[in-house]
Amino acid sequence: MGRADARRAAGSGGIRRLFTWRKLLGTFFGLCLLVMGGFAALYMYVDVPQANAQAEKQSNVYKYSDGTLLARTGSGVNREIVDLSAVPKKVQHAFVAAENKSFYRDKGVDLKGTTRGLLNTLTGKGKQGGSTITQQYVKNYYLTQDQTVSRKLKELVISLKVDQSTKKDDILAGYLNTVYYGRGASGIQAAAQAYYGVDAEDLDVSQGAYLAALLQAPSQYDWAVASATGKKLVKERWAYTLDNMVDEGWLDPAERAKLTFPAPDAPKAAPGMEGQTGYLVEAANQEMARQGVTGEMLDAGGWTITLNVDKKKQKQLEKAVDRKLESQLDRKGNATDATVQAGATSVDPKTGKVVALYGGVGATEHWISNATRQDYQPASTFKPLVLASALENGSKTQDGNLIGLDTVYDGTSKRPVVGSDTPFAPQNEDDISYDHPTVQKAMDKSINSVFAQMVVDVTPKAVKKTALALGVPDKNFPERPAVTLGTMNASTWDMAGVYATLDNHGKKVTPTIVKSAEHRDRTMEPVKGIGDQVISRASADTVTKALTEVVDIGSGHEANTTAYDAAGKTGTSENNKSAWFAAYTPELSTVVALYGESTKEGGGQVTLTGTANSGRANGGGFPARIWADYTLGALGGGSDATFDLEGVEHGEAPPVTRSPSSTPSETEAPEKTPSETPSAPTKSPSRTPGEGESSPAETPGDTPSWTPSGSPSAPEWPGGEEQPPGERPENGVLGQ
Structure with missing residues (x-):
């Protein structure tokens, strides 16, 4: 054997001696003990805190571009706490079926989902998924919405302790009363009113399944403003929720087969949002959502939001609509006039600032903004x-x-x-x-x-x-x-x-309507x-x-x-x-x-x-x-x-030669x-x-x-092909 071969043999033997199975197993178990010890220490160190709650809730303040006050959203949250007994049993089960089927059997945590959430946070991939109802309740009631490793570890420990010390029904009640449903509604009572105009106790299982499905993406799944994709996804999740109820024995298959999707009521503006105010506030909120400020973050309050809207130009736009349109309409006595909706947006072309916006007759009368709606053809x-x-x-x-x-x-x-x-x-x-x-x-x-x-x-x-x-x-x-x-x-x-x-x-x-959005705990990057x-x-x-x-x-x-x-x-x-x-x-x-x-x-x-x-x-x-x-x-x-x-x-x-005849x-x-x-x-x-x-x-x-099919000047549609949207005639005429 040459010297080189001898050195390789010696090196190989050295590596084998360094990485023996015994040493590898020892290292693995040592790490496990270290993690377990660390978790045990964390478990002893972290106590269940006082509720974060409503004592620190603040208003959101909205201002015109010159700093004058536009609106102030309420000093509290749109929430009314109700007992679990006020929520029909099948509606309770709908939330469990949608969010955490094993809720009544688990120990309050989902280790797999939490681990995935920690890895997502560490790698910058964003919001975690897979939290149990207990974990979501703990996050909403005791902690914050911040996506940090320390917060997630606290959530895990507190969830274990809460599950040991609190009845499942009390956890579920706390969850239903604290979670955010969109439309400014926190808690199931406010959500029942916002989406169906009823109290929580009057919700049926189909409506409850929609509210449960909504929680995955409140702004995306709100039927009134959802895109075609959003509507498809929320209907699928609604069906998924009901099917899970059947699987768990909470809903009879025959009853499930008869249920139809319960489209919610159109949204209504909150008090104080009359006239154009509600439209301006909602446009600002929508832009903030696109920039990563969630409904939960806004709901927590404490924001000072300055709009690009010029107060004088805004008033001028409102007056122009009143003078040139509304004064000519008879909305009560003329059926056609009653259907007319006006919308407008005015932008500074050098900056992109939305300086004025007209959303309709008034946000408390017609909540859908005619300025931002995308359901008509230009x-x-x-x-x-x-x-x-x-x-x-x-x-x-x-x-x-x-x-x-x-x-x-x-x-x-x-x-x-x-x-x-x-x-x-x-x-x-x-x-x-x-x-x-x-x-x-x-x-x-x-x-x-x-x-x-x-x-x-x-x-x-x-x-x-x-x-x-x-x-x-x-x-x-x-x-x-x-x-x-x-x-x-x-x-x-x-x-x-x-x-x-x-x-x-x-x-x-x-177009951008938010000039700045300031909060003591976070910032928003303005739209360019x-x-x-x-x-x-x-x-x-x-x-x-x-x-x-x-x-x-x-x-x-x-x-x-x-x-x-x-x-x-x-x-x-x-x-x-x-x-x-x-x-x-x-x-x-x-x-x-x-x-x-x-x-x-x-x-x-x-x-x-x-x-x-x-x-x-x-x-x-x-x-x-x-x-x-x-x-x-x-x-x-x-x-x-x-x-x-x-x-x-x-x-x-x-050159064009025109015939004299x-x-x-x-x-x-x-x-x-x-x-x-x-x-x-x-x-x-x-x-x-x-x-x-x-x-x-x-x-x-x-x-x-x-031109009707068969006319000498227009070819037939080939093979009976369906005419595409926008090219299909109604009574032989398009675009009247």
Whole structure:
């Protein structure tokens, strides 16, 4: 054996001597004894403390941007302690089934779940899961919500001691009375009132299962504001809870089979949240939640929250809605007027600050905020984004011409798009055809056939990418030609940010309402209002140039004045269910919308036609007038600021030869000026009365229609394929 082999043999033997099974086992048992000893010492050291409780509860204070008081939430918590005997037995079991099936058998802790929680905390992976009901009670009643290793170890020890010294029913009662359910409700009595308008003793097993399911994610699972995913998840957890009850013998399978999901009542604002106050506070709370401040943290109180809302601009927006809309409505005597909901958001395009917000008639009367709701379509306010995408991608027409403001399109009403696998032939408003309009003219008149073809020229996928980058939410967003009609869902908050980004020369603007949120124990990172360049300045400025003419002589002329420089776009959705005006000056981006919302139980979208006895409530009517009134006041009577535009793209426009023998259906309607009031809009003979007459205030363009299948000018849907949302006709007409 050589010297090298001898050294290797000696080394190998040394390693084996160092790591023998006996030594390894000894080390393992030594560590176990050390851990056990440490835990025993911790167990002796940690006592069950006094309740953390309500003695230290504080108010949350909300302020306007100038520091003046907006609101003060109550000095206590919305909680009413009830005995366990006041909670039906099956409702008790629903909570156990949802949170901790072994509650009546375990020793108060879940070592596996706690270990996982400790590892998550140490590795920065966030909130633990798997805590028992006893552990959650201890956390709520004796400790804090802080996610630290020391707090979790204390929770483990105290839970063991509480389980040994306290009856299970008392632990369950404490848990039900301290846990947070969302909607500002702590404890089961407050939750029963907040979600179902009943006392805890009157909850049925199905309602109890929903409240139990809710605890996993109160803000995400609140039915009134939950996304489609949130609703799916909470229904699954509700079913899981009931199935667990059956497994444990607490619910008869036959009874389980008959139960249906109990959708909770719409939320109501707390006292002191009247008028716009509740909407502003809720918008601030929602933004804080997105930044990691949970409902439990807010519920604990002690926050001083300063909003970006300008008190004077806020009052001006409220007055504008009252003057230009509410004073014209007869909400008690007119069934249509009773359905009208108004919403608005105003943003500073240089900072992203939400300076004013209008959520509805009053938070104690209509709690869902019309400023932030995302269940209506933004309609033709989306068309500028189609143009932005065309410019950003250097797109060309089917004839190979670069798209810009002077590029010429076919403006024939009901013209089938060319180059798309998805057939689409939208009708222009009032079925008017236009003789070779430029893109600028198409924007002025909101010509559906032009922008439908432009989507195909750019590709729906590219249009969607641009729209999402600008800030349109990815909610029911189809990649089809009909997207040009704004068939996705968005809020005034979303669209105010989108238009502010255009105003800010393509640099991303994210609306933010919280200026600062201060607490002695924690901090909140404010939302960054200004982000990266998401489209080029040339693309954004070209869109702005197009939209200035829309306000000057186009469908938005109701907002035209010499007091300020403005750019904007109108929009009216399918069957006139929503009407929008989105516009901006160099200093403000503001979006105003009207929604038709049924007053019947369960709500639902209804037409705005007939609002204030004025025919169609289109975007160029009430929304534009509210916008103009607000903007004039918010700018102190006007502004000398002008748009600083660079690199405006005019595109390629080959000479157009117009036939002197054009028929009326192929010729553009005469230009209207703001002072002209036609006796009736020009319509095609094929148009039937009552399918979407427009108000004299609006020029043609916002209301599309689907050409019925079988028409010579529109291809059939292939193979009986279901028509996608936003392209499906109702009584043969889309977008009234």
